[in-house]
Amino acid sequence: MPKPDIAFETLLQQLHGDDWMQRCDAARLLGQSRNPRAVEALLPDLSDPDWRVRRNAAQALGALRDPRAVDALLQALQDRIMTVRQRAIVALGRIKDTRVLPALLEVLLANKHESYDAGKAIRKFGKKALPEIANAFHRTGNQKLMLLLIELKYEKAFDLLLRLLENPDPQAQLTAVRELGKLGDRKAIPYLMEQLDHRDSAIQSEAIRALGTLNATEAIPALLSLLTDDDIYGARSGLYHAVTEAFQSFAGLGAEIKHAFPGEYPAMFNMGGAPLSLPEAMGLLGDNPLREMLSGPQRDTLKADDLPPGIPADLVNKVMEEMRWKFGVMFADARDASQDRVKRLVELLRAESSLTRSAVALTLPWYADEASLVALEQATQDSDETVHQAATWAFQALQKVLLYRKQAGSGL
Numbered sequence: 001m002p003k004p005d006i007a008f009e010t011l012l013q014q015l016h017g018d019d020w021m022q023r024c025d026a027a028r029l030l031g032q033s034r035n036p037r038a039v040e041a042l043l044p045d046l047s048d049p050d051w052r053v054r055r056n057a058a059q060a061l062g063a064l065r066d067p068r069a070v071d072a073l074l075q076a077l078q079d080r081i082m083t084v085r086q087r088a089i090v091a092l093g094r095i096k097d098t099r100v101l102p103a104l105l106e107v108l109l110a111n112k113h114e115s116y117d118a119g120k121a122i123r124k125f126g127k128k129a130l131p132e133i134a135n136a137f138h139r140t141g142n143q144k145l146m147l148l149l150i151e152l153k154y155e156k157a158f159d160l161l162l163r164l165l166e167n168p169d170p171q172a173q174l175t176a177v178r179e180l181g182k183l184g185d186r187k188a189i190p191y192l193m194e195q196l197d198h199r200d201s202a203i204q205s206e207a208i209r210a211l212g213t214l215n216a217t218e219a220i221p222a223l224l225s226l227l228t229d230d231d232i233y234g235a236r237s238g239l240y241h242a243v244t245e246a247f248q249s250f251a252g253l254g255a256e257i258k259h260a261f262p263g264e265y266p267a268m269f270n271m272g273g274a275p276l277s278l279p280e281a282m283g284l285l286g287d288n289p290l291r292e293m294l295s296g297p298q299r300d301t302l303k304a305d306d307l308p309p310g311i312p313a314d315l316v317n318k319v320m321e322e323m324r325w326k327f328g329v330m331f332a333d334a335r336d337a338s339q340d341r342v343k344r345l346v347e348l349l350r351a352e353s354s355l356t357r358s359a360v361a362l363t364l365p366w367y368a369d370e371a372s373l374v375a376l377e378q379a380t381q382d383s384d385e386t387v388h389q390a391a392t393w394a395f396q397a398l399q400k401v402l403l404y405r406k407q408a409g410s411g412l
Contacts, residue, residue: 024056031060039066046072051081062091070097086117093121101132181210189216205242212246230396238273244362251359260344261337279338283368342369354384361391365398
C-alpha cells in the first residue's frame with residue numbers, strides 16, 4: 001500500500017483553512033504538484049468569497065492543464081474581479097480544450113481589459129482555433145479576427161488581405177500592405193505595386209518594404225522613379241529610406257552591413273518617417289551639440305541643494321554617472337559602427353553584382369560620411385543603368401547632407 005504524500009495532504013488542509021495567505025500559497029503549490037487530486041480540491045475555490053483565493057485557484061488549475069476544470073473556469077469568466085477573469089482566461093489557454101474557443105472569442109470581441117489576454121489564449125490553440133475564428137469573422141467581419149486568421153496562416157488569408165486593402169480607412173490599408181509582405185506570397189506583388197502611387201506616404205513606404213521582403217526585383221524601375229529629389233532630410237525621407245531598405249533586401253546586404261561592426265542597433269530615431277538605426281543617426285547628426293552630449297560623458301554633478309529634501313545627492317550622482325557611462329559606450333560603439341560600415345560599403349561598390357552596387361550606393365548617404373563621396377561619384381559612371389541611377393541620386397543626396405551639416409556647424 002503506497003504511503004500518503006504528507007506534504008500534499010498538508011496543502012489540502014491549508015487550502016481550506018482560515019488563513020487567506022496560507023490558502024493562496026496552498027493553491028499556488030497545488031498547481032505545481034502535478035497531482036490529479038489537486039483539481040477536485042481547487043475547483044470549489046473558484047467560488048470562494050476571497051478574490052485572492054479565486055485568483056490563485058484559477059492560476060493553479062491552468063498550471064495543472066486538466067480538462068475537468070474547463071466548466072468552472074468558464075464560469076469564472078463572469079467573475080466581478082478583473083484579475084480573476086484574466087487568470088481564468090490564461091488557464092483556459094493553457095488547457096487548450098477547443099470547447100472554450102467561442103467564449104474566448106466573445107471576450108476578445110468585447111474590447112475589455114481582458115480582451116488582450118483572450119487573444120493570447122486563443123493563439124495558444126494554433127491552427128486548431130482556425131474554424132472557430134473563421135466562423136466568428138464571417139459572422140462579425142471584425143478586423144481583429146481577420147488579423148488573427150492571417151497570423152495563424154489561414155488558407156484564405158491572401159483573399160482576406162485583398163479585401164482589407166479595399167477598406168477606405170488608411171490604417172486598415174497600411175495593415176493590409178504590411179501583412180501582405182509578411183505572408184510571403186508573390187501573388188501580392190501587383191497589388192503592392194499599385195500602392196506605390198498612393199497619396200499616403202506611409203502606405204507607399206510600407207508597400208516598398210513589402211516588395212523588398214518578397215524580393216520583387218521587377219519593381220526596381222518603379223522604385224528608382226520614386227527618387228524625385230535628393231533631400232533625405234525632407235518630406236520624402238521615409239519613402240527614400242524604404243527604397244534603400246528594399247534594395248538592401250534585394251541584394252541581401254543586411255548581413256554585410258551588420259558584420260562590418262557586429263552589434264544590435266535597432267531603429268532608435270525617426271526622421272520624416274525614416275526609421276534610422278543609431279549608426280545612421282550618428283552620421284546624420286554630425287558634430288552638433290546633441291551628438292556631443294550623447295557621445296561624450298558630462299561631469300557636472302548635483303548638490304544637495306539641487307534636490308528635494310531627503311534625496312541623497314551622492315546616490316543620484318552615482319546613478320547619473322552610470323547612465324552617462326552606458327550611453328557613452330553605446331554611442332561610441334555606434335559611431336565606430338558607422339565608420340566601419342562605410343568602409344565596407346565603399347569596398348562593395350566594386351562588387352561584381354550590379355544589384356549589390358546599387359544597394360550600396362543608396363545606403364551610403366544615410367551614414368553621411370564625406371569619405372564615401374569620391375567612391376559614389378565614380379559609381380555615377382557605372383555602365384549598368386540601375387547602378388548609374390542609384391549612384392547619381394545618392395551622390396547628390398550625400399552632397400546635400402554634407403552641405404546642411406556644414407551650414408549647421410557654421411551657424412548659417
